[in-house]
Amino acid sequence: MKKLLFSLGILNSAILFSQLHFEPGYIIDNNGNRTIALIKNLDWKDNPAQFYYKLPNSEEIKTGSTANIKEFGVDNNLKYIREKVKLDTSTNDINNVSNTKEPQFREETIYLKTIIEGNANLYAYEKGRLLRFFYSTTDDSEIKPLIYKLYYTDTDKIAYNEEYIEQISKLPKCTITKNDLNKLKYTEHDLVNIFNKSNQCSTNENIVNKNYVIQKNKKDRFNLSINPGINLSKLSVSSGLVDNRDIDFDNEIAFRVGVEMEMFLPFNNNKWAILAEPFYQSYKTSKVVSSPRIYSAPVDETWSTKHSSINLALGIRRYFPLNAQSQLFADASYIVSLSSKTDITYQNYNIHSKATGGSFSFGLGYKYNNKYSAELRMHSYQDIIPRNGMFTSKLQTYSLILGYTLF
Numbered sequence: 042m043k044k045l046l047f048s049l050g051i052l053n054s055a056i057l058f059s060q061l062h063f064e065p066g067y068i069i070d071n072n073g074n075r076t077i078a079l080i081k082n083l084d085w086k087d088n089p090a091q092f093y094y095k096l097p098n099s100e101e102i103k104t105g106s107t108a109n110i111k112e113f114g115v116d117n118n119l120k121y122i123r124e125k126v127k128l129d130t131s132t133n134d135i136n137n138v139s140n141t142k143e144p145q146f147r148e149e150t151i152y153l154k155t156i157i158e159g160n161a162n163l164y165a166y167e168k169g170r171l172l173r174f175f176y177s178t179t180d181d182s183e184i185k186p187l188i189y190k191l192y193y194t195d196t197d198k199i200a201y202n203e204e205y206i207e208q209i210s211k212l213p214k215c216t217i218t219k220n221d222l223n224k225l226k227y228t229e230h231d232l233v234n235i236f237n238k239s240n241q242c243s244t245n246e247n248i249v250n251k252n253y254v255i256q257k258n259k260k261d262r263f264n265l266s267i268n269p270g271i272n273l274s275k276l277s278v279s280s281g282l283v284d285n286r287d288i289d290f291d292n293e294i295a296f297r298v299g300v301e302m303e304m305f306l307p308f309n310n311n312k313w314a315i316l317a318e319p320f321y322q323s324y325k326t327s328k329v330v331s332s333p334r335i336y337s338a339p340v341d342e343t344w345s346t347k348h349s350s351i352n353l354a355l356g357i358r359r360y361f362p363l364n365a366q367s368q369l370f371a372d373a374s375y376i377v378s379l380s381s382k383t384d385i386t387y388q389n390y391n392i393h394s395k396a397t398g399g400s401f402s403f404g405l406g407y408k409y410n411n412k413y414s415a416e417l418r419m420h421s422y423q424d425i426i427p428r429n430g431m432f433t434s435k436l437q438t439y440s441l442i443l444g445y446t447l448f
Contacts, residue, residue, distance in 0.1 A: 062361065063095055066119075068105060069112040080115050084309035087168045088121070088152050107150050118310065120155040124184050128166065129173055131190055135199060138191045142202050146186075153184070156233060159240035161212050163232055174205070174232055178212065189227040203227075209235055213242035264303040264314075266414070270442035272297045274324045276346055276425070278385060278392075280432045288344050290326050297322045297440060303358065314358045316374060323349040324436065342387050348425050348436070350381035350397050360408070372404045376420070383425045385432075392432055398424035406442075414444035 063079035070076070081093040081102075091106040092113060105113060107123045114120035128151065129144035139145070153164040153175060164175040164184060174187040188204035206222055209232075217238045225231050272295050279287040299320025306313040327345035356374025363369065378397035385392040400423040406416030418440040426434050 062363075064115050064118075064362075066094070066113060066115040068094060068110050071109060071111055073111075078113075080113060082115050082119070082310075084312055085119075086308050088154055088166050090152070092121075107152060121152040122155060122164070123150065124153050124164075124175075125150045126153070126166075126175060126184055127186055129186055129188065129190065130171070132170070133191045134170070135191065138193055138199070140193045140195075142190065142192050142200070144186070144188055144190050144202070156229065157236045157240070159236070160242065161236050161239045163236045165229065174227070174229075176208070176236075187227070187232070209239075212236075212239040215239060215242040262305045262307070262311075264301075264305075264411075264446050265448055266301040266303065266444045266446045268299040268301050268318065268320065268442050268444045270297050270299075270416075270440055271295065272322055272324075272438050272440050274322075274436060274438040276324060276326070276348075276437075277435045278344075278346075278426075278432055279434075286432070288328065288330055290328055290344070290346060293324060293326045295323050295325070297442075299354075299442075301444065312360045312362075314360070316354065316356045316358055316372060318354040318374075319351060319379065320354065321349070321351050322438070324438075344385070344387040346383070346385045348381070348383040350425075351379045352376050352381075352397075353379055354402060356402070366410050368408050370406050370408060370414075370416075372402075372406075372416075374402045374404075376400045376402055376423075381425065385426065385434075392426055392429055394426040394429060396427050398427040402440075404440075404442075406444075408444075412446050414442075414446070416440075416442040416444065418442060 062082070064082045066078055066080035066082075068076050068078045068080075077097055079095045079097075081095075083089070083092075091104055092110075093102050094105055094113070095102055111123045112121065125148065127144075127146040128149045130147050131139060131145040151166060153166055155162070156165050156174075157163040160179050162177045162184075164177075166173045166175065174189075175184050176187055177184045185208075187208055188202060190202040192200055192202060194200050205227060206225055209225065210222055215238055217235060221235060221238070225235055273292055274295065275292045276290040277288070278290075297320060299318045301316060301318040303314045303316055305311045306315065325347045327343060329341050329343050331339045332342045354374040354376045356372055358370055358372035361369040361371075377399050381395060381397040383392075383394040383397070401421040402418050404416045404418035406414055408414040420438040420440070422435040422437055424434050425436050426432055
């Protein structure tokens with residue numbers, strides 16, 4: 042338990058470290074003055090109402106909000122602009138939609154996330170389950186909402202106000218076809234594609250089509266890595282039914298290898314990922330112990346154990362960027378055994394098992410250039426003879442894992 046608490050303490054320290062991490066960016070104040078700054082990037086899923094920043098050569102943490110900062114950004118990654126817009130606050134929850142087709146507008150001053158800049162600009166606002174998109178063009182700089190709303194008809198059927206399609210149809214069409222508009226959904230993915238197509242029409246050389254979504258998603262959503270390493274394992278076997286049959290085997294080092302599949306979640310700038318890693322591990326050792334006798338001198342007995350298993354680790358990982366090439370990470374997984382074989386022998390007695398109990402693992406690591414990684418991982422106790430009526434076991438493992446990302 043102490044080791045587990047220690048590992049959780051390290052994990053918490055890593056999270057605190059990440060929360061103190063500021064990234065290069067800029068701010069623009071109410072007077073239009075642009076200043077280089079370090080922005081505390083909190084991986085906003087919802088649009089922030091305020092943010093924290095530091096000025097160059099200063100450790101003072103300042104607070105920016107819609108009251109004093111009209112724009113801020115993290116270099117080549119995020120950009121938020123302050124705007125007074127008509128925000129549709131109606132819900133798209135089928136159980137709570139209204140009977141009116143018209144949006145329920147409320148005028149608010151908010152930070153809009155810039156998705157695309159070009160001849161046609163795309164913005165987003167997200168808060169909880171509310172997701173709204175906005176747009177503007179070089180011909181009309183006013184930022185307007187792209188209208189999409191669910192509502193009930195007089196016959197209590199769900200209908201859709203899809204005015205956003207008509208709004209987008211008035212943009213320069215370029216390679217946009219009628220079929221593109223017919224299939225267009227009110228999602229960031231579809232809107233990004235349609236705005237990119239529209240911006241291909243721009244003949245103004247001073248306009249640069251900048252897609253913040255593509256910048257953010259250069260890193261693949263899926264990684265496949267080879268994870269060889271070594272395990273330091275120790276096994277203890279005990280029995281509540283047979284006297285003098287408890288034994289602690291020595292620490293042994295053994296090779297392990299795994300293939301890790303990592304899928305990044307589509308938010309928070311690729312800092313969260315779901316893991317699945319099938320891996321092989323083994324443990325083999327023997328030990329001579331003195332077994333007391335009632336009517337004779339103690340007898341030396343040789344205990345030996347041989348265990349091998351193929352396991353599947355399912356978990357989640359959080360990355361903590363240090364700079365453009367380096368990042369720390371922490372992960373937690375639950376491990377199930379897919380196939381295992383265990384033999385524990387002493388004298389003429391053999392404990393055989395083809396089952397292994399589940400366990401948890403907690404890891405801390407470092408990744409360089411999205412290619413090379415090193416990780417220290419601690420596993421909770423694992424019972425490698427879970428169905429034996431006389432004996433129980435505890436296999437404790439620590440792993441040093443070196444990873445190489447194939448793609």
